[in-house]
Amino acid sequence: MIELRDMKASDIPDIMQIEKECFNEPWITENFLYELRQQVAHNWVVLCDDKLCAYVCFWEIGSELHLNNIAVRKDVRRQGLAQRLLDKMIQYASDHHIKSITLEVSEQNQTAREFYSKQDFKQVGIRPHYYEYDLSNALILTKKLENV
Numbered sequence: 001m002i003e004l005r006d007m008k009a010s011d012i013p014d015i016m017q018i019e020k021e022c023f024n025e026p027w028i029t030e031n032f033l034y035e036l037r038q039q040v041a042h043n044w045v046v047l048c049d050d051k052l053c054a055y056v057c058f059w060e061i062g063s064e065l066h067l068n069n070i071a072v073r074k075d076v077r078r079q080g081l082a083q084r085l086l087d088k089m090i091q092y093a094s095d096h097h098i099k100s101i102t103l104e105v106s107e108q109n110q111t112a113r114e115f116y117s118k119q120d121f122k123q124v125g126i127r128p129h130y131y132e133y134d135l136s137n138a139l140i141l142t143k144k145l146e147n148v
């Protein structure tokens with residue numbers, strides 16, 4: 001069974017396991033605690049049969065959502081979980097007159113780029129050598145929403 005709910009501080013140990021398997025520069029526990037304290041932040045998790053299997057962190061800034069983090073546990077990828085999180089964000093955006101979703105993705109992250117491309121995100125900018133790990137560029141992607 002799949003359940004989507006707000007993130008809690010007690011989820012962070014499970015999140016950290018996924019975070020470490022997903023990223024070269026993983027967030028640390030304090031980053032998630034910080035997100036949980038921010039008024040502009042929304043943090044959601046997906047549970048698969050009661051086990052944490054995906055999460056998303058984004059900020060609501062004016063009429064824009066900024067996606068700061070999204071990850072899915074390796075063993076449950078390609079099952080539509082990230083899509084489900086994004087669909088829920090789009091529903092939230094539609095309910096709150098949000099005009100766009102923006103994010104940064106490493107130029108080297110082909111999987112995420114495929115995912116965002118399928119969701120109709122378009123490149124609107126580039127931040128050269130943004131990632132400390134390999135100095136790769138960050139692509140700035142935006143999805144315009146039509147529901148406003």
Ligand SMILES: CC(C)(COP(=O)(O)OP(=O)(O)OC[C@H]1O[C@@H](n2cnc3c(N)ncnc32)[C@H](O)[C@@H]1OP(=O)(O)O)[C@@H](O)C(=O)NCCC(=O)NCCS
Binds near residue numbers: 077078079080104112
């Ligand atoms: C990117 C990520 C979040 C996608 O999660 P996911 O749950 O596996 O994605 P979904 O199953 O919802 O995929 C939806 C669509 O995205 C595309 N996609 C996802 N993974 C893909 C891959 N490995 N190769 C090609 N296309 C892919 C496909 O079009 C897919 O639809 P399909 O399965 O019907 O072909 C996941 O791979 C991940 O956690 N990666 C590591 C963390 C990360 O890079 N986060 C993004 C940081 S900017």
